[in-house]
Amino acid sequence: MTGQRAAGQPLWRREAAAWALAAAAGVAQAAAVAWPGPQTGFPTLRSGEPVAWLHGLSLIALVALLARASSAPQAGGRAFVFATAWLGGVFWWLFISMHTYGGLAAPLALVAVLALAAFLALDYGLLAALWWRWRGRSGVPAALAFAAAWTLAELARGVLWTGFPWGAGGYAQIDALGWAAPWVGVYGMGALAAALAAAVVLARTWVRALALALAALLWGIPGTGAWLAQRLPDFTAPAGALPVRLLQGAIAQDRKFDPEDGIPLALRWYGARIAEAAVDPALTAGLVVAPETAIPLLPQDLDPAYWHALAQTVRAGGAALLMGVPLGDFERGYTNSVAGWRPGGTPLPADADALGLADYRYDKHHLVPFGEFIPPGFRWFVDLMRMPLGDFQRGGLPQPPFEWAGQRIAPHVCYEDLFGEELAQAFRDPARAPTVLVNVSNIAWFGDTVAIDQHRQIARLRALELGRPMLRATNTGATVAIDHRGRVLAQWPRGQRGVLDAVVQGRQGRTPYVVWVARWGLWPLALTCLLVWGWVARRRS
Known part of the structure; x- marks a missing residue:
């Protein structure tokens, strides 16, 4: 028994460290939606403004943690911790409405915010576990499958139980990927960011190099997104x-x-x-x-x-x-x-x-x-x-x-x-x-x-x-x-x-987004994600 405990302790500690990293990445994702800190001298860290590169780094960290998981439940647990920290960090201010103005006891208000974040995080944990099981080893198919899984989780949060999509990842990308909004909307922007982050971690050789170059261009150079937007057609x-x-x-x-x-x-x-x-x-x-x-x-x-x-x-x-x-x-x-x-x-x-x-x-x-x-x-x-x-x-x-x-x-x-x-x-x-x-x-x-x-x-x-x-x-x-x-x-x-x-x-x-979403809602995006999963699953069979 002593040997088993000694052998098991390092594994427990490693997973605790993975959970801590997942939570830190989740908090970073929350901060990326609108920077909560004071004004800084950095052009990409302005109080109240989105931080695209921080959102990208948080996704890269998440993909790396999931790819290194040893089982589907382990991957699901890490994604659940990430999403709980992210969502709790995004809408922590619900505590104020319940406690300061609603008179709910502070411990109960805190539990309520965490419970809501954890409940909504279940979608991300489940989709991450399924992705780990179906992902294949690595490469572009695995990166696309992650983007599909991420987007399906975002759509589920935005639709199920009347929907609560506050703080969706695409909002952090408005200044970097906003040129895509008239085509694919906020969820499509989130899918693009997830695919790029996953390619940085999972793709091989020249594809990874290309993904890194794109990430550096879109997330690292302020104004690139606005430059691209000005060169796309105006649909109105x-x-x-x-x-x-x-x-x-x-x-x-x-x-x-x-x-x-x-x-x-x-x-x-x-x-x-x-x-x-x-x-x-x-x-x-x-x-x-x-x-x-x-x-x-x-x-x-x-x-x-x-x-x-x-x-x-x-x-x-x-x-x-x-x-x-x-x-x-x-x-x-x-x-x-x-x-x-x-x-x-x-x-x-x-x-x-x-x-x-x-x-x-x-x-x-x-x-x-x-x-x-x-x-x-x-x-x-x-x-x-x-x-x-x-x-x-x-x-x-x-x-x-x-x-x-x-x-x-x-x-x-x-x-x-x-x-x-x-x-x-x-x-x-x-x-x-x-x-x-x-x-x-x-x-x-x-x-x-x-x-x-x-x-x-x-x-x-x-x-x-x-x-x-x-x-x-x-x-x-x-x-x-x-x-x-x-x-x-x-x-x-x-x-x-x-x-x-x-x-x-x-x-x-x-806009193109209005044309398809007014007729079919969000179904085209969901079906695209499911087709990507089907393609990846077929490649593995």
């Missing part, structure tokens, strides 16, 4: 300029629902900014956007005179308004919505239901688990927190755009911009496709954290995929205007109350 055409004003109320989450503080402040501040915009000649035929739940009460719980004055102000002015507001009642259910008003029309009667006469309404389609609907069997967990949560009704898909000033403006609410395949459904009919995208958000639930930066990168990638400018009006950040190439045109400082003025160019036409 201008559809007219739109002046916009984005409102950022910066009302802290612990004040937002306070009837003596946050609610009166929101009513005064947003009302005053809308009135100013209505008479500003720079916003004639323009658009004002207020964030998600800018007014955090149901309309029927406020003085009708407030809504009447707001609607009358917009009708008499020169700029249209989109505002996030909860709608509904107990009998019909509640929705997280965006209401819209346009200038013009006859004056409203004094007793008019101004919100009922709104020109436009969008209801959020993709709801947040635990935040906007409670999964079966988890009521007990929600009851542990002091948060205004409940079961909302879902809006349809797609919903018509808000038409104004020659533009077709498609709003969506917060978390929905993670799902490019769902936003693309509005592009099925090219003649009715949106020309401008608008996101209204409130991520004050997560404090002044890297979640704000991560969400900005998500918005940039949606703009690239869909070939449309993206406007974001938020409570605390990132309030930003982005062009159709994913470039930030203007941004308001996070956490500060104020307005952001910009002019965006609406676009028409469809």
Whole structure:
């Protein structure tokens, strides 16, 4: 027995070391999505920005760890540790919403974040174990099989259990592989990065040398991705300029629902900014956007005179308004919505239901688990927190755009911009496709954290995929205007109350990504990965 223990101890220690390396690589992958550290003198390490080379190195480390595993379960375990560290590092800020604002005990909030990360990491562990079993020895087939396995795991996380694709690897590559977004989207970009990293480890001779050269070019030389993007065709055409004003109320989450503080402040501040915009000649035929739940009460719980004055102000002015507001009642259910008003029309009667006469309404389609609907069997967990949560009704898909000033403006609410395949459904009919995208958000639930930066990168990638400018009006950040190439045109400082003025160019036409994803969803990408696996398995037989 003594000899067996002595022989087994080094093996245990080696595996513990492998797990530690996997966890470190996973944390590096999390940091690569949006650098959480301070501003540095290095051009590739900028606070809040993606770090493509760090993402690439983390994947190279993962492939090396999996390739050196002695069994499929061992490979699966290493990938599970990597993914748990990565995902926990990406959305650690959920702890703030549950503990700081939700009142959940700190140990329970920590366990909840780790449990979610571990649950989502199961996909990566399972796919890594299957890859190890089917990979063959090495070479290009093994590298392609790894990319397919990685992509299938990403797709599973983004689709199963309503989907939670926050922090997908492709977001770290927006400045290096963004030129591929109009063709293959964020998951395809992740697949390209995974294939390149795997080729560096697994390919032989000249193929490995080529992979190293490509990695050094795309990940090591800033500006290479932008240079490539400028030399690819632009699949969209201008559809007219739109002046916009984005409102950022910066009302802290612990004040937002306070009837003596946050609610009166929101009513005064947003009302005053809308009135100013209505008479500003720079916003004639323009658009004002207020964030998600800018007014955090149901309309029927406020003085009708407030809504009447707001609607009358917009009708008499020169700029249209989109505002996030909860709608509904107990009998019909509640929705997280965006209401819209346009200038013009006859004056409203004094007793008019101004919100009922709104020109436009969008209801959020993709709801947040635990935040906007409670999964079966988890009521007990929600009851542990002091948060205004409940079961909302879902809006349809797609919903018509808000038409104004020659533009077709498609709003969506917060978390929905993670799902490019769902936003693309509005592009099925090219003649009715949106020309401008608008996101209204409130991520004050997560404090002044890297979640704000991560969400900005998500918005940039949606703009690239869909070939449309993206406007974001938020409570605390990132309030930003982005062009159709994913470039930030203007941004308001996070956490500060104020307005952001910009002019965006609406676009028409469809990217290749929009064409296939609007018709078939993500199935073409999944089937491609399965065909790669079938090809590799056949080579081994």
